Amino acid sequence: MSDRDAVWERALICWGSVMRCHWILPACALLLVGSVVVVPVLLVRPAVAEPVRVVGEAPDEVAAVAAARVSGRRVEVVSARTETAQVFANPSGTMTLEQHTLPVRVRRGGVWVPVDSTLRVRGGWVEPVAATVDFRFSNGGDGPLVVLSKGERRLMLGWPGRLPVPAVSGDRVTYSEVLPGVDLQGVADPSGPRLLVVVKTREAARHPAVRRIGYRWSGEGLAVRRDGSGAVSVVDAAGEPVFRVGAPIM
Structure with a gap:
């Protein structure tokens, strides 16, 4: 075999190796002369927003007003609760009193x-x-x-x-x-x-x-x-x- 034929044979062998590596590692390999370098790819998941916690009651009026504004729902003021009444803070900043003529709850x-x-x-x-x-x-x-x-x-x-x-x-x-x-x-x-x-x-x-x-x-x-x-x-x-x-x- 002549020197020219030997060079072509080595070139074909290298090309065949590259092709095999190319099919094994698609889109993740950097092809150099006679070698393959693997580049790691990191998958980043999109951030998921935390759900808003719905609060139905709060210990005092200040906390109830703040919770109602954030949640968009009315929140009861627990410190104002009695046997016949409940007080709620509304998202609008107003307050609501619900009054019963007879007791409906007891401690x-x-x-x-x-x-x-x-x-x-x-x-x-x-x-x-x-x-x-x-x-x-x-x-x-x-x-x-x-x-x-x-x-x-x-x-x-x-x-x-x-x-x-x-x-x-x-x-x-x-x-x-x-x-x-x-x-x-x-x-x-x-x-x-x-x-x-x-x-x-x-x-x-x-x-x-x-x-x-x-x-x-x-x-x-x-x-x-x-x-x-x-x-x-x-x-x-x-x-x-x-x-x-x-x-x-x-």
């Missing part, structure tokens, strides 16, 4: 929970799940009919006679036949207990005990005062009202 263990007047038997008493007033009905026997508590003060209301074991349904407890033809009911309202005397027959209505029903009041350090309408105020030693009972109605 339990430092947390707001919805009012739930459903009665449950617990610890020998009949109590509401969550009420604004701490009270409980008798589960039958010779003890008090109703016990109301406020802090360390307790007011007990007794029925003139032994109470049967009641039937409990929803927010109502029924003591059947406390007098002939007469049922006694206790109702758990959001604002406190309510008592109903259910006279079932005309004969029962003529019973002397039905014409004048008297409850027994008792409470250490408490006094009962009646006004002209028949309503009762229970006051402490300083004359400050602790409980109030509305006038009876027929």
Whole structure:
């Protein structure tokens, strides 16, 4: 083989090597004479914007106003929340007050929970799940009919006679036949207990005990005062009202 043929053969071999490398590493190789240099390529992902956190409540008015402006939604001011009211900061910078005539929430263990007047038997008493007033009905026997508590003060209301074991349904407890033809009911309202005397027959209505029903009041350090309408105020030693009972109605 001549020197000229040897040169062409080496050139063809190199070209064949380059072609093979070219197919293996497309668009990533720098071709030099008889060699291949690999250049690394870094793929950069486009930045993704963080989603805006939607805040439904804030601890105070300043924080609520700022959160409402950023989120574009109204934000509740938690420090202004009460049993009957809520205050909201609006994105426009205005404030909204929502007011209820009756309590709709109550604090339990430092947390707001919805009012739930459903009665449950617990610890020998009949109590509401969550009420604004701490009270409980008798589960039958010779003890008090109703016990109301406020802090360390307790007011007990007794029925003139032994109470049967009641039937409990929803927010109502029924003591059947406390007098002939007469049922006694206790109702758990959001604002406190309510008592109903259910006279079932005309004969029962003529019973002397039905014409004048008297409850027994008792409470250490408490006094009962009646006004002209028949309503009762229970006051402490300083004359400050602790409980109030509305006038009876027929």
